[in-house]
Amino acid sequence: MSILRVQDLTKTYQSGGRTLTVLDKVNFELQPGDTFSIVGPSGSGKTTLLGLCAGLDRASSGSVYLNDIRLDHLGEDERAAVRNQYVGFIFQNFQLLPTLTALENVMVPLELRGEKGVRRTAQELLDRVGLGQRGHHYPTQLSGGEQQRVSLARAFANRPKILFADEPTGNLDTDTSAKVVDLIFELNREAGTTLVLVTHDLELASRTGRIIRIKGGVVVSDTVTARENVWQGRE
Amino acid sequence: MDRPIPKIIVPKASPFDPWLWTLAWRDSRRSRRRLFLFMSSIVLGIAALVAINSFGDNLARSIDEQAKELVGADLVVSSGKEFAPDMYRFLRGVGLERSYETAFPSMIFFPKTQDTRLAQVKAVSGKFPYYGTWEAKPANSVKAFREGNQAKKPVAMVDDALLTQFNIRPGDSVKVGNVSFLIVGRSVKIPGETAVTATVAPSVYIPQQFLPETGLLQRGSRATYRIYYLFNKGANVDQFAKSVEPKLDKAGINYDTVSERKRDTGRAFEDLTKFLNLVAFVALLLGCVGVASAVHLYVKEKIAPVAVLRCIGVSGKQAFLIYLIQTTLMGLLGAILGAILGSAVQLLLPEVFADFLPVKVSLAISWISVLQGIGIGLLITIAFALLPLLVIRKVSPLRTLRTSYEEDVTGPDPLQWGIYGLIGLFITGFAYLQTHDWKVALGFTVGLLVAFAILTGLGRLLMVLVRKFFPVSWSYVWRQGLSNLYRPQNQTLILVISIGLGTFLIATLYLTQTLLLGRVQLSASGRQPNMVLFDIQTTQKEGVSQLVQQYKMPIIQNVPVVTMRLAAINGRPVEAIQKDTAAKIPDWALTREYRVTYRDTLIGSEKIDQGKLQKMESPTDTARISIEKGYLQRLKLKIGDKLTFNVQGALIPTIVGSAREVDWNRVQTNFLVVFPNGVLEQAPQFHVLMTRVDSAGHSAAFQRALVTRFPNVSAIDLGLILRTIDEILGKVSFVIRFMALFSIITGLLVLGSSVVISKYQRMQESVLLRTLGASQRQILYINLVEYLLLGLLAAFSGIILSIAGSWALAHFVFETPFTPDVIPLLAVAATVTGITILIGLFNSREVLVRPPLEVLRAEA
Structure with a gap:
């Protein structure tokens, strides 16, 4: 059983009358608990691949299976439901809702599922990322590192099966980056979540169990590192 | 073995989902002031609607409550000529009490200031008004006037504005015709009269018994004779009026009852409030355009957070509902504020309309108008806000990854056209409710669209020009x-x-x-010409002409006027035509009093359209008359038709000989009907003389001389x-x-x-x-x-x-x-x-x- 299966995934755009191929027949498969990096230069198609895998966009051809659900057959609202049930996100620019407090930001995915006791769960998650005392602050009142930690708490709130992280340290200074990365891996290990990381940072990528390198929309290398599968590690 | 594919549970997007309300509430926290500001632009439109509607409601109720004060009596009969002796006997026997009034325009003269002015002289007797009060200053002056009346003293009540204009006070005197009257009070308001009527024709009330002494009413003079009745309590006045209607109609007498006046007044003000409602609606629509544009900006700001919500799993519909809830709540708040403001503004409206109101309006909150205002305001605001809000449904979660993502919120949306259609329908529907005429309602909507389109075009053009040059x-x-x-x-x-x-x-x-x-x-x-002298009796014609020339003024026109009524068309009595619904000739054309002149030539403002002007060949000929072109069409007449006129009792047969085109814009004595010479010379008549006076001082001096020598002759100064x-x-x-x-x-x-x-x-x-x-x-x-x-x-x-x-x-x-x-x-x-x-x-x-x-x- 795989958590994410990508088959012949291709994405093209029409630009100035020409067809631009951003991703060309990409294939890979991830097991529960895998940690996985997509690396490559700017414009290579990394983010496009992440968007397609997470069901944020539709492929031109090929297919994505997330937890055995074929995403390219689903409508936008169904894909949204899949995201709410199985997926967590971390973004380069944190993407917290500016009008909600830190605590409320963490509560949103839980409330959306209609769960009970969401405030307590969210508070626990904030405690876990070290921001237990900052729940009532608005994003603008938090530093970049703090915002990213809130974003982490939110990503893990719905107990996702897979976590997508797009350049999670891209907007942070070196010290903060290191702390946030440690926290990501820690939480990931605790929850046994599959991690898909898009990054420029090869050092960060090297902490994952598998790295694929993309250039011009084509996978140029697929390397398994020494790192363990967190899921297997737990078992 | 493959495990079963997990089920996808798509959350239902329901406007009743409490979480959506919670999120809408939380999300609005930091932008509530701004959101409210968007909505503030509808406050005034709704306030205007509620104010006008509430006022209209209160006015209608007040008219209902004070209906009797509109007329001041249970029944009024009026006629443009003196009542015939047997009719007068009959009318004197009707009702419990009666008041008599003879009203006519005449020059009045204030000896103290030597000023003259044309006024409406009302010679009255009796205790009118029976309902409501005759407001006067000082308060006891009406009593003094009535007592003087009984004691046969020459006393007068004069319109307040008229006295103020000439700086005359009670205690001074006014000369009406040959009699000098002591002014006992200022007449401020009498039931049935508004300030506007008073502006057009300020009144001077004198005791009726002095009317002959004034020497103003002579054969052929134009006057209105009225009798005001008080009936026994509980008498069915309407039924009585209906029963005598044929008799009165035949004698050319009009009547007015409380319920008729109530209906007419109510209708007139309903029309007015509906018109003003449309004006208020324009303000509301303007506000709505403002709301749409503000919400558009707000939505643009919200696109990034919406993309995040979409990423987390919120569906397009849910996201849309969150912001719809916000705008609806703010719209409701705006509408309620508008309704409160409107209910306050209506307190000002009696002041604004003061000069037009026939009754005192008692003000109360009109809940129906308040609810209507809130309902209409909210609906139209939501409709306009929906236009920019629709975009939210389509925001792609991909925006979280790419800031320059534009595809989702551009491009046509069929729902948008649906909403435009809805707004159009709503506006037309509203206009229809006000006017009850689909054509007018559509005209209003199209007119509004055109005005907006032209202003948009002009705005764009000016923007381009300013930038370019x-x-x-x-x-x-x-x-x-x-x-x-x-x-x-x-x-x-x-x-x-x-x-x-x-x-x-x-x-x-x-x-x-x-x-x-x-x-x-x-x-x-x-x-x-800039001065018109009228009511000149045939015997005064020479004298007035001499006076005019003595003051070195030209006689531009001097024409005789004979009053008459239409009796039959092509042998068919007007009463029969009135009853014939197929005839389609307006009633007023059949029953009006015609003021006719006679001459054998055209004047400068006329030209022949059909037929030709024909003289009398012999005294036994049937007169060939000339009719104004437009009037000929309205009466559905053609050349050769036979008209019979009733000239003060004598029936005169005529044939339509020609139709004239008349330029009514020229200051001339223009006539609908012109007789040839040789028919009306002996009929009761008066003359109208047109002249030109070059200065105000000259005009005043001439009018003083005129009023002294010919008190019954009136002068209208342009x-x-x-x-x-x-x-x-x-x-x-x-x-x-x-x-x-x-x-x-x-x-x-x-x-x-x-x-x-x-x-x-x-x-x-x-x-x-x-x-x-x-x-x-x-x-x-x-x-x-x-x-x-x-x-x-x-x-x-x-x-x-x-x-x-x-x-x-x-x-x-x-x-x-x-x-x-x-x-x-x-x-x-x-x-x-x-x-x-x-x-x-x-x-x-x-x-x-x-x-x-x-x-x-x-x-x-």
């Missing part, structure tokens, strides 16, 4: 101020439309008013007419101006809110400029230039449209040349621009005063 060499501050108008997400066009529309309304009112006055003034220029028209137009336009004010203020609110909405953008610009070294003063000037240009653009769009509109009115409706007076228009433009600058700068003060970093931190 703006001097490149002007200073940086000016160039920056100008380019601010074209910044991304600018609201320049919507502001030009809303402020422009308000300016258009005010400027058009002004232009039309001066146009109408100009038209009368035009008649007063050149060698055209100057007086001009003043009267000016006064009435002033009163009417005050009401409309009051309503237009709502549009202007709505425009300014839209301006205020748009400045606040774009504040963050403005702050970023200003911070950037200050970082680059701009001084506070330079930034102030840049803002000033921006609002100056915006105000000018809006004001001139409105003024250009109003000049075009007024020109069309002048050209097509009034058929008179049109040259707009530039200076007042420039004053309007300057005022509108000034207010725009003030509001703009007031709302931007934060941008200017606070330090850049603090501003950015607070707004980030």
Whole structure:
């Protein structure tokens, strides 16, 4: 059983009358608990691949299976439901809702599922990322590192099966980056979540169990590192 | 073995989902003030609607309650000629009590100031009004007048405004015809009369027994004879009136009962409030356009958070509902505030309408109007807000990864057209409810669309022109101020439309008013007559002509006038034609009193359209009369038809010999019907003389001489007419101006809110400029230039449209040349621009005063 299966995934755009191929027949498969990096230069198609895998966009051809659900057959609202049930996100620019407090930001995915006791769960998650005392602050009142930690708490709130992280340290200074990365891996290990990381940072990528390198929309290398599968590690 | 594919549970998007309300509430926390500002632009529109409707409601109720005071009696009969002896006997036997009135226009003379003026003389006896009170100053003067009346003393009550105009006080005297009356009081208001009626014809009340002594009423004089009745309590007056109607009709007597007057008055004011409702609705629509544009900006800001929500799993519909809930709640708040304000504003309306109201309006909150206002306001606001909100459904979660993602929110959306259709239907439906006429309702909607389209076009054109021809060499501050108008997400066009529309309304009112006055003034220029003398008896004709010449004034026209009624058309009595519903001849044309002249030639304002003017060949011939062209059509007549006229009892047969085209715009004695010479010479008649007097002093001296020698002859000075028209137009336009004010203020609110909405953008610009070294003063000037240009653009769009509109009115409706007076228009433009600058700068003060970093931190 795989958590994410990508088959012949291709994405093209029409630009100035020409067809631009951003991703060309990409294939890979991830097991529960895998940690996985997509690396490559700017414009290579990394983010496009992440968007397609997470069901944020539709492929031109090929297919994505997330937890055995074929995403390219689903409508936008169904894909949204899949995201709410199985997926967590971390973004380069944190993407917290500016009008909600830190605590409320963490509560949103839980409330959306209609769960009970969401405030307590969210508070626990904030405690876990070290921001237990900052729940009532608005994003603008938090530093970049703090915002990213809130974003982490939110990503893990719905107990996702897979976590997508797009350049999670891209907007942070070196010290903060290191702390946030440690926290990501820690939480990931605790929850046994599959991690898909898009990054420029090869050092960060090297902490994952598998790295694929993309250039011009084509996978140029697929390397398994020494790192363990967190899921297997737990078992 | 493969495990089963997990089930996908798509959350249902329901507006009743409490979580959506919670999120909407949380999300609004940091933008509630701004959200409310969006909605503030509908407050005034709803206030206007609620105020007008509440007032209309209260007025209708007051008319109901005070119906009897509208007439002052249970029944009134009136006739344009003296009641025949047997009819008079009959009328004297009706009812419990009666009051008699003979009313006619006549010159009056104030010996104290030597002033003369044309007034409505009312010779009265009896205790009218039976219902309501005759308001007078001093309060006991009515009693004094009645006592004097009984004691056969020559006393008079004179219209308050008339006394004020000539600085005359009770205790002074007024000369009416040959009799001098002691003025015992000022008549302020008598049941059934409004201030406007008093402006047109101010009244002088004298005891009826002195009427013969005045010597004013002579054979052929024009007067209205009325009898006011008091009936026993519980008498069915309507039933009685219906039973005698045929008898009265036959004698040319009109009657009016309380219920008829109530119906007519109610209907007239219903029409007025409906018209004003449409004006208020325009203000509301303007506000809604403002809301749509503000929500559009708000939505643009919300696209990034919506993308995040979509990522987390919120469906398009749920996201859409969150923001719909927000705007609806704010719309509701705006509507409620509008309703409260409207209920307060209606307290002012009796003052605004004071001169037109026949009853005292008792004010109370009209809950139905309040609910209606809130309902209509909320619906139309939601409809307009939906247009920009629709975009939210389509925001792609991909925006979280790519900021430049544009695909999702552009491109056509079929629902959008549906909403446009809904708005169109709503507007037409509203207009239909007010007018009960689909054609008018559609006309209103299309007219509104055209006005908006033209203003949009004008606004765009001006924007393009200003940008294109703006001097490149002007200073940086000016160039920056100008380019601010074209910044991304600018609201320049919507502001030009809303402020422009308000300016258009005010400027058009002004232009039309001066146009109408100009038209009368035009008649007063050149060698055209400007004074009309009428009611000249045949025996006085020579004497009056001599007096005119003695004062070195020309006799431009001197024509005889005979009054008559139509008795039959082609042998068919008018009563039969009236009953024949297929005849389609308006009733008034059949029953009116005709004022006819006789001559064998055409005058300058006439030309023959059909047939020819024919003289009497022999005294036994049937007279060949000439009829005005339009009137011929309205009576459905053709050349050769036979008309029988009743000339004070004598039936005179005639044949339609010709149709004349008449230029009614010329100050002439124009007539619908002209007889040939040799038929009416012996009939009771009076003469009208037209002359020209060149100065006010000369006019006053002549009128004094006239009133002394020929007290029954009346003089109308064109100057007086001009003043009267000016006064009435002033009163009417005050009401409309009051309503237009709502549009202007709505425009300014839209301006205020748009400045606040774009504040963050403005702050970023200003911070950037200050970082680059701009001084506070330079930034102030840049803002000033921006609002100056915006105000000018809006004001001139409105003024250009109003000049075009007024020109069309002048050209097509009034058929008179049109040259707009530039200076007042420039004053309007300057005022509108000034207010725009003030509001703009007031709302931007934060941008200017606070330090850049603090501003950015607070707004980030």
